[in-house]
């Protein structure tokens with residue numbers, strides 16, 4: 001990977017981190033305790049509970065991705081960055097652009 005590609009990748013990761021932080025903030029605001037039955041009616045309450053669990057799942061996956069991207073950003077200057085953890089071949093830049101946090105090439109993931 002050359003410097004130019006690395007800079008492109010760094011900008012891309014930074015942008016995604018910002019977006020994830022925004023998502024987490026927004027979702028957090030929507031995750032509120034569900035009101036009791038008599039206050040909003042049974043069906044609405046079920047809907048509220050469903051919406052809450054969807055939001056919580058989004059929150060969890062966003063946080064996981066955020067921490068992966070942050071650690072990727074911290075290791076981007078390491079010599080082993082972009083090298084497959086399994087076969088030690090360079091991971092194609094195209095793949096890193098889509099999934100910057102990937103540690104393995106597609107071939108090794110498929111062979112696992």
Ligand SMILES: [Zn+2]
Nearest residue numbers: 084087105108
């Ligand atoms: Zn590999």
